[in-house]
Amino acid sequence: MNINVSLIGQIITFLVFVxxxxxxxxxxxxxxxxxxxxxxxxxxxxxxxxxxxxxAADVKVEEIxxxxxxxxxxILDKANKRGSEIVEEAxxxxxxxxxRLVASAKAEISQEVSRARESLRAEVANIxxxxxxxxxxxxxxxxxxxxxxxxxxxxx
Amino acid sequence: MASASGSGPTPxxxxxxxxxxxxxxxxxxxxxxxxxxxxxxTGFIFIGVFYAVARKATAGVPGKMQNFVEVLVEFVDxxxxxxxxxxxxxxxxxxxxxxxxxxxxxLLDLIPVDLFPWxxxxxxxxxxxxxxxxxxxxxxxxxxxxxxLIIIYSFKGKGAGGFLKELLFHPFGKFPLLVPFNILxxxxxxxxxxxxxxxxxxxxxxxxxxxxxLIAMLPFWAQWIPGTAWAIFHILVIPLQAFIxxxxxxxxxxxxxxxx
Numbered sequence: 001m002n003i004n005v006s007l008i009g010q011i012i013t014f015l016v017f018v019x020x021x022x023x024x025x026x027x028x029x030x031x032x033x034x035x036x037x038x039x040x041x042x043x044x045x046x047x048x049x050x051x052x053x054x055x056a057a058d059v060k061v062e063e064i065x066x067x068x069x070x071x072x073x074x075i076l077d078k079a080n081k082r083g084s085e086i087v088e089e090a091x092x093x094x095x096x097x098x099x100r101l102v103a104s105a106k107a108e109i110s111q112e113v114s115r116a117r118e119s120l121r122a123e124v125a126n127i128x129x130x131x132x133x134x135x136x137x138x139x140x141x142x143x144x145x146x147x148x149x150x151x152x153x154x155x156x
Numbered sequence: 157m158a159s160a161s162g163s164g165p166t167p168x169x170x171x172x173x174x175x176x177x178x179x180x181x182x183x184x185x186x187x188x189x190x191x192x193x194x195x196x197x198t199g200f201i202f203i204g205v206f207y208a209v210a211r212k213a214t215a216g217v218p219g220k221m222q223n224f225v226e227v228l229v230e231f232v233d234x235x236x237x238x239x240x241x242x243x244x245x246x247x248x249x250x251x252x253x254x255x256x257x258x259x260x261x262x263l264l265d266l267i268p269v270d271l272f273p274w275x276x277x278x279x280x281x282x283x284x285x286x287x288x289x290x291x292x293x294x295x296x297x298x299x300x301x302x303x304x305l306i307i308i309y310s311f312k313g314k315g316a317g318g319f320l321k322e323l324l325f326h327p328f329g330k331f332p333l334l335v336p337f338n339i340l341x342x343x344x345x346x347x348x349x350x351x352x353x354x355x356x357x358x359x360x361x362x363x364x365x366x367x368x369x370l371i372a373m374l375p376f377w378a379q380w381i382p383g384t385a386w387a388i389f390h391i392l393v394i395p396l397q398a399f400i401x402x403x404x405x406x407x408x409x410x411x412x413x414x415x416x
Contacts, residue, residue: 002186002292003184003292003293003296004181004183004184004185004186004187004188004293005181005184005185005186005187006179006186006187006188006191006192006291006293006294006297007293007296007297007300008297009187009192009293009297010191010192010195010288010293010294010296010297010298011297011300011301013192013195013196013199013297014253014257014297014298014301015301017199017202017203017253017257018249018250018253020203020207021203021206021249021250021252021253022245022246022249022250024207024210024211025203025206025207025210025249025252026210026229026248026249026252027210028210028211028213029206029209029210029213029222029225029226029229030229030233030248031213031215032213032214032215032218032222032226033215033226033229033230035215036215036216036218039215
């Protein structure tokens with residue numbers, strides 16, 4: 001065991017190696033590791049956040065669905081009501097229209113009847129006069145009996 | 157047994173041969189070329205692999221290699237985090253370097269003891285020891301650097317005044333008569349740290365190398381039994397010694413940095 005100048009050589013070598021490792025080897029590796037650690041932590045946090053967001057979204061979807069269902073039910077109700085209203089209205093309208101038609105038909109009929117009656121009256125008067133003149137076999141003064149005949153016609 | 161000559165060496169010659177460094181220079185100015193070469197080689201392997209990963213490090217899905225490196229970096233970072241509560245910008249890379257460098261040094265111990273010396277002898281190199289942690293120059297090189305860092309971190313953590321106060325008054329108290337004992341004890345403690353660090357690693361790996369050399373002197377058909385057992389045992393020892401060196405470095409720096 002002899003100590004000699006190799007010792008100095010070893011010390012210098014050692015210090016150079018340590019310096020090199022400190023300068024060029026240690027920092028990049030440790031930085032890469034720290035960076036990866038951070039990325040993993042961030043990823044896990046993001047996953048956790050995503051899970052929570054999904055849950056929140058599920059709840060929201062449920063709510064929206066419920067609302068939509070309610071709205072649909074309301075719309076359906078309204079539509080039903082409106083439908084029956086329309087039917088009612090149509091019915092009423094039809095009824096009034098029918099009544100009106102019936103009334104106008106009746107009026108026309110009564111008009112026709114009275115017109116027929118008038119013409120019949122005139123006819124009857126003529127026939128009566130003609131008949132009477134035949135019966136009397138003599139000329140009847142149409143002027144003298146016109147009043148009598150009108151009274152007769154009015155009685156018919 | 158490795159031998160270029162026909163007659164073969166005696167056991168003593170063989171062991172001595174395997175325990176001789178490839179060196180240049182005389183006395184203190186001797187350089188162990190093999191230790192320097194193999195510690196540089198392992199260091200560059202370590203840095204090369206880690207730098208290649210660091211340059212392409214991505215925060216996205218990591219590749220197999222990046223994954224492997226990240227596991228190790230995290231392991232070291234956690235070890236530092238547990239023991240050292242100051243800024244880790246320097247201490248953590250230091251711990252990583254200590255751990256890996258020592259680990260790779262120790263790993264060289266599992267290469268058959270004769271392989272590299274034999275290859276070297278083919279290239280005309282007479283002596284070669286490939287395990288840097290079995291050379292006290294390497295282990296003391298680390299531990300003395302750690303001692304320097306301990307002193308630097310004592311100043312950084314406690315300030316000059318705080319550090320001096322601890323040296324003068326620390327374990328026994330402020331009574332003036334006790335101050336010399338405090339100083340003495342603190343100095344012993346200060347010296348004991350790098351010495352124990354270096355000698356623990358050196359002792360373990362030197363002994364391991366020695367036993368591998370002794371096993372290599374058995375007849376070839378008998379080597380595999382103790383050789384396998386010892387190698388398997390060393391799968392445990394190699395990372396353990398690296399881990400101990402790293403952990404104690406962190407603990408010493410933490411003790412130096414924090415008030416107590």
